[in-house]
Amino acid sequence: MxxxxxxxxxxxxxxxxxxxxxxxxxxxxxxxxxxxxxxxxxxxxxxxxxxxxxxxxxxxxxxxxxxxxxxxxxxxxxxxxxxxxxxxxDPRFFKMKPTMIYLLFAAILGVSLLARRNWLGAVLSEALPMDAEGWRKLTLRMTLMFLGLAAANEVVWRSMSDSTWVYFKTFGLPLILFVFLMANAGLFRAHAPDRPGKGDE
The missing domain is CATH 1.20.1050 (Glutathione S-transferase Yfyf (Class Pi); Chain A, domain 2)
Structure with missing residues (x-):
């Protein structure tokens, strides 16, 4: 194709x-x-x-x-x-949708940690190669991030206006995800499988 x-x-x-x-x-x-x-x-x-x-x-x-x-x-x-x-x-159902999505993602990643399965790596390893320890750390961090996003969405839609929620959903959440990825750049480098000198650590 x-x-x-x-x-x-x-x-x-x-x-x-x-x-x-x-x-x-x-x-x-x-x-x-x-x-x-x-x-x-x-x-x-x-x-x-x-x-x-x-x-x-x-x-x-x-x-x-x-x-x-x-x-x-x-x-x-x-x-x-x-x-x-x-x-x-009723707008409330659509506003709850991000909460459900983030809780679902957090649950899936949490189960993968408990089961010691690299599900995140299985999906993203082609685009982001890392060793098993790197994927474990990233999975834990993403689980916590998704839980935080779910909580943030609940606070915003329950306490703020429709316009505020729309701006938050359209621009705020993607910005948070971008900042999260940038903040983990060091993790990606440290656990790259072909990092020079890694085998000597």
Missing amino acids: KEPKPWVKPVLELGPVLLFFLVFILTRDETVSLGGRDYGGFIIATAVFVPVLVLATAIQWRLTGKLAPMQIATLVLVIVFGGLSVWLN
């Missing part, structure tokens, strides 16, 4: 999120009446986001022939919680 161009994957992954943000910004002060019910901007943006994410995921699967387990889990939770928010006209 022909490998897609490098820019395709980021567009398919980030496009639906940015579209959700744009639709929300444009409609947050609007109300749309359908079937005798009034829907605010948050629900409108969610109703756009869910099918667009399904389409983007389907295109990615068609182009690459594969999807990561985390992508599949995320898609299922988006459909379930996004669908509930639109159906019940």
Whole structure:
């Protein structure tokens, strides 16, 4: 199967999120009446986001022939919680979705630590080669990070406005993940399997 161009994957992954943000910004002060019910901007943006994410995921699967387990889990939770928010006209379900995703990821990584299985390495080792100890440390750190993100999402959506949550979800969470990866650059270098002199330590 022909490998897609490098820019395709980021567009398919980030496009639906940015579209959700744009639709929300444009409609947050609007109300749309359908079937005798009034829907605010948050629900409108969610109703756009869910099918667009399904389409983007389907295109990615068609182009690459594969999807990561985390992508599949995320898609299922988006459909379930996004669908509930639109159906019940209640933004809370969609706002809880990141919490469920992060708790799921933390649980999977936590189980892999307890079972002494390198599940994270099995998924990412091709892009980020490290020795077993490096993967163990990264798995522990990512487990704690996902638990922290779940707690942060709960605090933000329960105590702040829709707009604040949307900004937090669209820009805050990706920034936290980026900072986390940068903070672990030393770990990646220290546990690279071909690091010079490593066998003498």
